[in-house]
Amino acid sequence: DIQMTQSPSTLSASVGDRVTITCQASQSISSWLAWYQQRPGKAPKLLIYKASSLESGVPSRFSGSGSGTEFTLTISSLQPDDFATYFCQQYDSYSLTFGGGTKVQIK
């Protein structure tokens, strides 16, 4: 199975900060990567697919980049609604796998 490693596991930031989360795949997955946001007690929500494509309705402050084994999710200016946990997911293999998550908390 393809292993997905996210860093950091926890991130403390303030409203207005630029935030970057990294996801590393154990082997090349081309651009077959998605990012999700999960608020406490809620289901995950799709943000980005195919590494850099923004899902409809998602604010433009969210962006994704990368290919192969290294990927990043960037929030250009952190908003109060963005304090949540973020997960990456690869879909290069039929055995779909997620990263361990990055919790973005208030500094």
Added chain:
Amino acid sequence: EVQLVESGGGLVQPGGSLRLSCAASGFTFSTYWMSWVRQAPGKGLEWVASIKEDGSGRFYVDPVKGRFTISRDNAEDSLYLQMNSLRAEDTAVYYCVRQAGWRSYFDYWGQGALVTVSS
């Protein structure tokens, strides 16, 4: 509006069985791959199983192979997960999710159903 509503969760003893259901609406159910994804308390996400649009193809994560069965009824717009020989490590919130295609990302999620395996 796409809606996925799970039911059937609850408390079950180790070794027991449970069947989860998911009622889908707001899209043409029979044209999408569907999956179950679970999340143990305080932990990350784990894909559990996927089923092809017509039910002819099914895939499972290794820890549930031989114990769980994913199925669907396209006439009823419903997805199911039959869980047998349950273990404590199967305790989790189980999400019904729509896949954007085969080997793809998950574009819509249900609210989740809690399954607790404990004596």
